[in-house]
Amino acid sequence: MLDEMNNNTLSEDDKHRLYESAVQCNEGDISFINFQYEAIYNKKPLSLREDFGGTGMLACEWVKQGPNHTSYGIDIDQGPIIYGQKHHYVKLSEEQKARMNYIEGDVMADYSFKSDVIVAFNFSYFIFKKRNELLEYFKKVRAGLNSDGAFFVDIFGGIEARQELVEETVHDEFSYFWDCDKYNPITNECLYKIHFKTADNKKHRDVFVYDWRMWGITEIREIMEDAGFSKTVTFWEGEGEDGTGDGNFYRTDEAENCESWVTYIVGLP
Numbered sequence: 001m002l003d004e005m006n007n008n009t010l011s012e013d014d015k016h017r018l019y020e021s022a023v024q025c026n027e028g029d030i031s032f033i034n035f036q037y038e039a040i041y042n043k044k045p046l047s048l049r050e051d052f053g054g055t056g057m058l059a060c061e062w063v064k065q066g067p068n069h070t071s072y073g074i075d076i077d078q079g080p081i082i083y084g085q086k087h088h089y090v091k092l093s094e095e096q097k098a099r100m101n102y103i104e105g106d107v108m109a110d111y112s113f114k115s116d117v118i119v120a121f122n123f124s125y126f127i128f129k130k131r132n133e134l135l136e137y138f139k140k141v142r143a144g145l146n147s148d149g150a151f152f153v154d155i156f157g158g159i160e161a162r163q164e165l166v167e168e169t170v171h172d173e174f175s176y177f178w179d180c181d182k183y184n185p186i187t188n189e190c191l192y193k194i195h196f197k198t199a200d201n202k203k204h205r206d207v208f209v210y211d212w213r214m215w216g217i218t219e220i221r222e223i224m225e226d227a228g229f230s231k232t233v234t235f236w237e238g239e240g241e242d243g244t245g246d247g248n249f250y251r252t253d254e255a256e257n258c259e260s261w262v263t264y265i266v267g268l269p
């Protein structure tokens with residue numbers, strides 16, 4: 001199937017639209033953040049910094065929660081930011097717009113504001129391949145959190161995640177392909193690719209390519225601790241009747257081995 005695919009000929013708009021619809025779920029992310037933050041601090045988080053924010057879809061959604069909610073979406077690339085401004089920011093009221101800020105910048109830069117919550121979702125911090133680089137990033141995050149703040153990352157793994165295979169998910173108007181193209185068991189470096197097949201039956205290869213290091217949960221906790229986080233909390237996904245994940249994540253330090261998993265880690269300053 002993949003051999004028949006063309007090179008990516010999607011417009012910039014289409015590639016972000018398809019990505020968001022295949023990969024992102026703001027509602028689930030926001031309710032998880034709110035629930036877990038409230039469980040820790042007994043109050044609602046108000047300010048959010050979305051690192052590697054891409055189109056800033058989550059940051060735009062965040063400010064809709066109430067008049068005291070503020071957000072920043074930080075991305076180094078102008079392309080997704082322009083898409084987000086055209087498709088998400090534009091739909092906010094004037095008053096909401098004043099509370100949401102796009103920053104075209106590096107997550108490694110020093111920022112003068114602090115946030116209740118910082119997120120790095122869709123495994124974006126896997127771009128840091130060296131422990132020292134990740135440590136530096138986590139230190140910057142910690143410095144950017146309020147004293148009653150929380151840093152949320154997601155993480156994936158399992159035997160299947162390391163196998164060179166292509167997984168297809170069929171959506172109403174397109175198919176999404178998650179392709180583990182390479183995995184190096186010595187360095188844990190991996191190359192993942194996203195392809196799409198659109199409704200006109202055109203196939204678009206390598207729409208997004210990620211050259212990452214696959215980190216493990218324990219490594220992330222230890223690096224967070226080395227960066228000064230006082231506590232880390234790990235979660236695992238509950239199981240539905242069919243044996244697949246049910247979308248509900250609970251706190252735990254122990255889990256059953258499974259072929260492929262996605263979960264969250266929270267670091268507290």
Ligand SMILES: C[S@@+](CC[C@H](N)C(=O)[O-])C[C@H]1O[C@@H](n2cnc3c(N)ncnc32)[C@H](O)[C@@H]1O
Nearest residue numbers: 052053054074075076077105106107121122124
């Ligand atoms: C996998 S996308 C994540 C998009 C979105 N946040 C999500 O959850 O799906 C990774 C994004 O990180 C951005 N990025 C990569 N390196 C960065 C850096 N050093 N600072 C800020 N953004 C960066 C890329 O431009 C890209 O938009």
